[in-house]
Amino acid sequence: MRLQVAAVCLIALSAYAVDAGHVLRGYTPEDSAKEINWEQKFRTMPDAARIKENMRRLSARPHHVGSPYDHDNAEWLLEQLKSYGLDAQIEQFSALFPTPKSRELELLGPEPFTAKLQEPPIAVDPTSDQTSEQLPTYNAYSRDGDVTAPLVYVNYGRPEDYEVLDRMGISVKGAIVIARYGESWRGIKPKVAAEHGAVGCILYSDPRDDGYFEGDSYPDGPMRPAEGAQRGSVMDMPVYPGDPQTPGVGAVPGVKLIPLDQVKTITKIPVLPISYADATPFLKALKGETVPEAWRGGLPFTYHVGPSTAKAHLAVSFNWDRKPLYDVIAKIPGAKYPDAWVIRGNHHDAWVNGAEDPLSGTSAELEEARVFGELLQQGWRPDRTIIYCFWDGEEPGLLGSTEWAEAHDAELREHAVAYFNSDTNDRGYFFAEGSHSLENFVNDVVKDITDPETGMSVWKRVRLVDIANATPQERAEIRSRPDLRIPALGSGSDYTVFIDHLGVASVDLGYGGEDEGGGQYHSAYDDFYYYTHFMDTTFGYERALAQTAGTMVMRMADADILPFQFSDLADTVHMYVGQLQKLADDKREEAKERDREIAEGVYKALYDPKKTLVPPPVEAIPPYLNFAPLEEASDDLTDAAKAFDAAYAAAGGVAPAGLNADLIRSERLLTDSHGLPNRPWFEHLLYAPGFYTGYGVKTIPGVREAIEQNEWTQADVQIGRVSVALEHEADLLKQATKLLPAAD
């Protein structure tokens, strides 16, 4: 609806436009016509073959933080960017990056077994034998430790899994937990295990989740083979990402470091990731009851909860070194607003060869930069400054992006218009997550991108695929809402510091969903052979990523009035407030129901002499919360957004002085410099990675997590803070509306 109104107005105003066709939002008809021309030119130019060659070069050797080839790649990227005519440089930082000194995992007892902890070379895969350069399989920021204890299986190791264990009468106190990868971010698993008293944590890749259950195993297919293992960071990033020794500050030479023993983001217990070939003897050693159905993996035996009678011995130690980070940064100065920065980024470091993660994104991003170089030669100049970033050290903990952004904190808070991120990119359907003030912008851009396989716009395609997979209720919304919803950003890539710490409107985008994914995630087999045999083999979606991200950057950089839109934001905030109310109601109903069932004797009826069932404790009924301030504020935001969007549409792309500055501030107003409870680094009040989900987003996190954790006073306080921020946002929009000519 909103979209159609806007379109009608723009068409009415476009009588004097260069052509009577489509006018881009935020552009005058003349500027729109010019922009469309340049954008169309841009989109013809990305070359799938070049992107493939970028990937081949960048993935030729292991290139993790601190490795020679990581530095070599950075220098090569710099050289390429310079060769495109761009003003590029390497900005160097440093960060704590532990690497394994020793790793040992044994099963003791009558059938002893020593885990191999090796991903063997595979004959057909030419880079898989670069073992001397590969990082061993390990979890970065695990503490050192040497523990011997019985094993307990904890499913995915989420807080709710421990509730199931409580009902089964199983404690992990003093035990080593064995958890499967998946469902929650890996760093949550040792964190929650330690909170429950475990002394060690083994993570393994179950074939149910990314192995033969999902599809053929590598090298016959893309899925994880028996000895494949997932490396990865277990840094407690929901507290803060980046260099653990310099939270909030850029890790430049001379910076003051927090002593290692005071770092909060290192795990409390030792952790080690293993393959399912290594995990099998440990899982088979578990005694006790058969686990609930949802806990069972794909291995060919019965999963028991434990504990094991045989003990496991886990010993890991690390070199706690600081390593250099090479961020490669290229700038295209803005012709009109050089102090307004549109930033684009993708990391270049990997766990090993990293063809899919991250080079499927990096290789496309580099091609975008090349095309911009060509357009510059053809005479195009962006209105705003464009900054292309190739981050180092994303894998261990978003190190390169975080240190860069922390080092440029004040400038970015002043100048940054928006940040566009990508990472892994595959074949399939467009996806985006991001700031909801950009939801309409993202929708608009991807209506202009052609899907390589179907020839329809990628917007139309994802909309139809969403319809195919939706519930009837969801379908009705998709069909009636002009813009497709974009999910909120959690964490897991380099947008985190921009959106969560600095309050820069951000979008993470890419393609995927057609090929079985994740099979070689953080494995030595995520390499050029793998990607070119099983993933986007034609590089059609690599090209589409370059077209999409490039168009976003260009359209944002050149707009007369920044194409922010707030009706979608207000609609989203309303949805979140409704979810919070439902969450509080559901928690209350659940507590009432649980207490009622205990009183009725349900747990007595469920008694089974062959099993253990511990009834849940009787729980205090959650109180009613006062949501009125949030309801009031989101209504005010809705009204202000509606008025602003109407005035914006009526302005015909003619920007009054001060309006763009207001728009740049709009995302900042959704932050609070005191941050979230217990994690002040996270300043955004609408979006954050969950304290107990890791990558998974919690929207309106202060309120939501307080409700989830039964902290009712905290919930009230947080409702107040968020309401104030939303009222400030509404005020900003009212002020901005006044700058515009009155709408009809």
Place this chain on the structure above:
Amino acid sequence: MRLQVAAVCLIALSAYAVDAGHVLRGYTPEDSAKEINWEQKFRTMPDAARIKENMRRLSARPHHVGSPYDHDNAEWLLEQLKSYGLDAQIEQFSALFPTPKSRELELLGPEPFTAKLQEPPIAVDPTSDQTSEQLPTYNAYSRDGDVTAPLVYVNYGRPEDYEVLDRMGISVKGAIVIARYGESWRGIKPKVAAEHGAVGCILYSDPRDDGYFEGDSYPDGPMRPAEGAQRGSVMDMPVYPGDPQTPGVGAVPGVKLIPLDQVKTITKIPVLPISYADATPFLKALKGETVPEAWRGGLPFTYHVGPSTAKAHLAVSFNWDRKPLYDVIAKIPGAKYPDAWVIRGNHHDAWVNGAEDPLSGTSAELEEARVFGELLQQGWRPDRTIIYCFWDGEEPGLLGSTEWAEAHDAELREHAVAYFNSDTNDRGYFFAEGSHSLENFVNDVVKDITDPETGMSVWKRVRLVDIANATPQERAEIRSRPDLRIPALGSGSDYTVFIDHLGVASVDLGYGGEDEGGGQYHSAYDDFYYYTHFMDTTFGYERALAQTAGTMVMRMADADILPFQFSDLADTVHMYVGQLQKLADDKREEAKERDREIAEGVYKALYDPKKTLVPPPVEAIPPYLNFAPLEEASDDLTDAAKAFDAAYAAAGGVAPAGLNADLIRSERLLTDSHGLPNRPWFEHLLYAPGFYTGYGVKTIPGVREAIEQNEWTQADVQIGRVSVALEHEADLLKQATKLLPAAD
């Protein structure tokens, strides 16, 4: 609510009762007191140790139809019943029962494999080595056949699985299908496969469904081991059960037989059941796409849909012999109403040793008969005639019960009051399925049975367990409805001929749900060792079954007014009518939605060059149906039932002449002698096994299956027939109400 009203009235009337306590529904206070006294006596007497010894004796050797030990068991049962002082005899019938002459299954091609088709003896299990007496693993009533063809995997082989294959562009025409056991009755799998053009059918037991995925494998635990296989009948029983050569007629000597080549209930293609050890090479030979997630089993490789390039060779031939059936029948003549028969049954034949199926039921039933013998000696006499039946030939196709009931057709239609069936019985929660005119009766009886593990009544226990497992909506109903709902009867045991063919009110009952079940279903390992190690090891629920079934039989036999109740029936019919309306609406909405998606281009958006996706055909939108006659009739039934139940309560158990005869007729009026469309043997208009589900019930089957199969004219006709029957039922109740004194 209804229950509470009734209870109040009865208490008011009970001032002159023997004690002021509980008065049984349908009893005068004096008779209630006497009955309660006898019932309490009855329930103290069943002896778990005797039941265990019954099982030990009956399961000592394989005892399938036609085997020496089957006959031996029948003679032993006869002897026991006589020794209890009962008037017992063997009634002998005969039936077609094919047994294997030869069975061959090979995988051809580069990696040839010959299936073993053997369940090997297991050292700790003393009867598992009786291989010379065991029936081989096979499916009875598979046709002879010798076919060589590629393989296609069809998941559970249900009609909806073939729709998925259609979308994947896979045809089974000319192929041998390999289907896993589970989700639908086995006989449906070759039937549907043949309808789709398959030339052969392999059934296998996937460890996901009854093997290591569910629990430890035999003999470490109860679940099916690698070489365990499920025998079973594939007779097309939804057309008619019993001897395939004598439908509708008792197979007594001299009966006219339908020639074999005209029998409709033999499969159209050869079928063979195998273990997962045997299935593995065939499944691994499948090429083509990875199957959808819901199709994947528990074996440690990727499941592909096929076809295979290697062909399979399946050859089976059978001895098409007629075998004797020995039904053991014991009667206790009724002192007051000898021509009113209360019938109790459980089969005694098995596929092999059959400790769980059926002897867990048979052994308890025999103990009931013993206890009745003792009570007779103590002076108790039932008002009505009680008939205890031990059926032969249930496993191949409900042969013994069907032939007996067909032979006694006219008598049963006149005299049978109710039939109480049991079969497999395990540890756990009470369950019952049956006629809804007996729903209230079943609820009342099981309030008086004490659960061996918790000491609460089994009614209370199952109610609380239902609450624990219910959705919030279901919970609200359980808490507010006086009676727990009992599901309707489908098929799969000996009640079928009684309820579906003769219209005798029936109940199937038992216990279960605590132990992992079904692991040795129809295997040679379903034996005494298995049952006494993994199932109801204390025989507490065997004793509870004897107490429950015995109390039902006794209370039904002795009642002054038969304890039928019709408000529950009317409520259930209303629920079914609502379901039918929703089914019709959902089908219409689904067709509209599918057609809309095709028009929108959803299937174009889902195009994936690496996969095959065949869009569904555009479908005609189902018309609206006239449900008014059914709504009218079910309202009339509700009114009539309410009036009757109130008058019944007010009568205080004093039976007017003719009332009990009316009540016996009440279930008959729900049948129609013309039967269901295309299967006239099935006469009940409210309940039938589904034509495409086999055991699974279809309620109001004429209408429901017509809607499911898009037969709209048929649906209209069937709505008319069912409405007439319901109006007749309402008229009967009105007439019966007039016999009773006017209620307040």
